Structure formats: structure tokens, C-alpha cells
Amino acid sequence: MKKKWLAILSTAFLLAGCGANEENESANDPKKEELEKVTVVLDWTPNTNHTGLYVAADKGYFEEEGLDVEIIMPGEAGADQLVASGQSEFGIGYQESVTQARVQGVPLVSIAAIIQHNTSGFASPVEKNIKEPKDFEGKTYGGWGSPVEESVIASLMQQQDSDVSKVSFVNMGDSDFFTAVKRDIDFAWIYYGWTGVEAELRGEEINMVYLTDYSEKLDYYTPVLTTNEKMISDNPETVKAFVAAVSKGYQFTIDNPAEAAEILLAAAPDLDADLVKASQEWLSPKYQDDANRWGVQKQEVWENYASWMYENGLLEKELEAEKAFTNEFLPE
Incomplete structure (x- = not known):
């Protein structure tokens, strides 16, 4: 939680520009040359909020969508800053930090709710x-x-x-x-x-x-999957492919929490195995919860929390909620 709020506070200093995406091909792997390289930056060290990403990588869902995805740690800059500036195509954020960023003119966009309700x-x-x-x-x-x-x-x-x-x-x-x-x-x-x-x-x-x-x-979305406006306007098919693979990863985790926990542990072996397994069992039903599909977001939820923040003096102006999130890239 501490790291989370440090990342949120840092959004006040972001620049609204988005950098161009770099495409690097691997000379050693012809199959990799055909895949589009993108990165997704975590909000913190690996944990069960992130399991769907690791499942998507392990099960080949990213490759099926034509992507070579690298999961990276945020470092001092924070995930929001890396995504907003285009240094990472995708990231893990929070509704509250995206809200603050949008009000300050930072072009972050939430493209899926990882967990449907605030736990x-x-x-x-x-x-x-x-x-x-x-x-x-x-x-x-x-x-x-x-x-x-x-x-x-x-x-x-x-x-x-x-x-x-x-x-x-x-x-x-x-x-x-x-x-x-x-x-x-x-x-x-x-x-x-x-x-x-x-x-x-x-x-x-x-x-x-x-x-x-x-x-x-x-009852806001925390965490969420993020990208920036430039990715959405310039590379919508990449965003769609990424969200499709991640959706499959989280759906697998919902249906198979024990196996998903083992996949996370294989990727992050320093984690406490008992904690990961128990946490995954508890969290897997919460990803989708009462929504009709994983990842869907409601404008009402964005408006409710933004109005609460504004009423409590945490925002300098009201949020244009419809621009802060989108469901358009979620699989039907």
C-alpha cells in the first residue's frame, strides 16, 4: 500500500507527452521476430493481483495474439509515469491514481478492471x-x-x-x-x-x-490495467490483442486457482508459497465477481469515486469520467 500511494502522488509531476514505441526484433529466434514486442510494468513486486499476466505468458496466450510481452518492475519512476510517457505500453495502476492523472492532463487510460470490487x-x-x-x-x-x-x-x-x-x-x-x-x-x-x-x-x-x-x-477499481491515449489511437489492434490475452489469463486463474498459483510461484520463486496459494484461492472469485465478464468497468463507479475525491478536496477539478476508461478492447 505504501508503494501504491507513492506512485499515486508522483503523478502530480508527470508530463502529458507519450513517447513512440520501439520495436526490437530478436536475431536469435525467428519466431520472436514475427511477434510485436511490448512491455507491461507492475505496480509493485509480483503478487496475486498479477497472476493473470503470468498465466498469459506461461500458457502462450500472448504469443497466440502475436505479442512478445515482457513483464517489468516499476523502479523509482512508478508504473503510471512509465505508461503515460510511453516507456511502457501497458501497466498496472489504480482508479484513484488514473483519476488524479487525468485531472492533471496526464493521458492514462484504464482498459480493464483487474478486481471488480474494492477489497x-x-x-x-x-x-x-x-x-x-x-x-x-x-x-x-x-x-x-x-x-x-x-x-x-x-x-x-x-x-x-x-x-x-x-x-x-x-x-x-x-x-x-x-x-x-x-x-x-x-x-x-x-x-x-x-x-x-x-x-x-x-x-x-x-x-x-x-x-x-x-x-x-x-467501491472503486483497484487495481486496473492501463495504457495511454497514444497507444489507443495509434495501435488499437495491439491494445486489443494484449487485453484479449490478459483476459484469457485471468479467466484461467478464476477457473484454476491452484495451477495459477503454481505458475506465479514459478515466475517469482522468492514468494511465500503457502501465502500465494491461499491468497489465490481467496482472490480468484473476486476478479470477476458479479460482473458479466472479467475486466468490465462502469462509468458510474468512475463518477462516484471522482465526485468523492472532488468533494474531499483531493482533485482540483471534476473528472471527465468517460475519457478515463474504456471497455472497447475487452473480448465479447
């Missing part, structure tokens, strides 16, 4: 007795210094007539959730599909205050 929330050890937003009063929150954090917490607490000024905010630094709650914080913002599942495996009971239980406007 994040505020987690705390059960002994902290934090069961609902009003229980945040008198407690210490560990975060990464984004203004969005206090705004979200305040908006939840206001629904129960409680006061965000009674919450202490500290920076967690590089500490993980489990270290921080034993040291100097009471609760933190997590994705249940990773950190929550890890808590289960550790046998550490936690309480969750999910954003979606208290506000429909906070």
Missing part, C-alpha cells in the same frame, strides 16, 4: 477492539503520508459522528503491518487478499473495517 480496508489486531469507524478515536493509524488516507478515515468516521482529530497519524516507514501493530500503531490500510490472508496463515486474528461497508463511492 481493501482498515485492519487491526482483535485485541485493539477496533470493529467500526468510531473505534478509530484514540487510536494510532500507520500509513505513508497521503492526504487521501485522512480523508477516507474522516469520511467513514463522520458517518458515526466521531472525530478524526482524535486519531494519531504516523508514518510506518518500511515496516510491514505485522511488525508495525506490535510496535507503535493500532491499525493500517491493507488489501485483505494478501495481508489479511497472511494473518490467517500466521494465526493472528484481525478485525477489518472495509471501505465498501460504509460508502458506495469508495
